[in-house]
Amino acid sequence: MGKFFDYLKTKTFRKNLIIAAVSIIAFLLFIFYSLGFYTHHGEGMPVPKLKGLSIGRAIELLEAEGLRYQINDSVYLIDKEPGIVVEQDPDPNTNVKANRTIYLIITRDAPNIKFPDIAGKTYLEVRSILNNYQLKVGDTSYVSDVARDVVISSAFGGNIILKGQQIPKGSRVDLVLGDGLGASEVDIPNLLGLNLNEARLSLLGSSLRLGEVSFEGSVIDSAGAKIIRQFPAISDTLNKVSIGTQIDVVLSN
Structure with missing residues (x-):
């Protein structure tokens, strides 16, 4: 030792x-x-920024740089269309070597949900219900009905949609609402060919008033003259008026 x-x-x-x-x-x-x-330590190329691009455009950029890609996952986002890159790994501007695989997460199509029961509910209630179901209010229109701002019907893609039908999340739902005037509107009577007394009786029966009376041409016997025009007149877009509306007429022999 x-x-x-x-x-x-x-x-x-x-x-x-x-x-x-x-x-x-x-x-x-x-x-x-x-x-x-x-390993060519310290050498490489920056990863391009892919977030926000369509998957097609992202693939073009990666292939141009000699990089590979793999879609790792897909998610649904209500404010983005399908096929948009929302995440990437490695992050943008990270130096990597050629042939490196870049992992992507993209958006996918909206999942379907059952349409909620909204018939007969007010516009404010329906807007809240649709929001809870991640649906959006589309176009609104009104029809004559005693209920004001109450949903009469709903449509998706131009077709009536009912409770329980499947609809993609994020869809826009068009609504038809009551205008609250249904009880106070009446059909416009057809006064053409009637004399003045007959027109008065017809308007009285419809709860309407006789408005301005005018004559066309030389009228000798006003009692025998017939109505040739009325305002408002019945048309494809107008067939009802409010109770008490006055109807103007033009008479001629």
């Missing part, structure tokens, strides 16, 4: 120890620089 400790104190041991340490350090440096050279 004493000889061993005496050997440790010799110049030969110290020389061998130094040689061994230098050899180990040189070997480690060789390995480090060799790996760096082999």
Whole structure:
């Protein structure tokens, strides 16, 4: 044992120890620089920004840079159309080597839900219900009905939609509402060909008033003259008026 400790104190041991340490350090440096050279350490290309692009455009950019891609997942976002990149890994501007795989998350089609029961509810109630179901209010129109701002019918894609039918989340639902005037509107009577007295009786029966009376041409016997025009007249877009509306007439022999 004493000889061993005496050997440790010799110049030969110290020389061998130094040689061994230098050899180990040189070997480690060789390995480090060799790996760096082999893997092109510090070299690469920045990953392009893909978020917000369509998946088709994103693939074009990646292939142009010699990069691969893989769609890792898809999510539904109400405010984005399907096929839009929303996440990428690695992040934009990260240096990577050629042929590196870039992982993407894209948006997908909206899932279907059952349409809620909104018939007979007010516009404010329906707007809240549709919002809770992640649906949107589309166009609104009014029809003659005693109930004001109450949903008479609803449509999606131009077709009537009823409670329980499947509809994609985020869809726009068109609403037909009551105007609250149903009880106060009456059909416009056809006064053409009637004399003045007959017109008065017809208007009285419809709760309407006779308005301005005018004559066309030379009228000798006003009692025998017939109505040739009336205002408002019945048309494809107008067939009802409010109770008490006055109807103007033009008479002629």
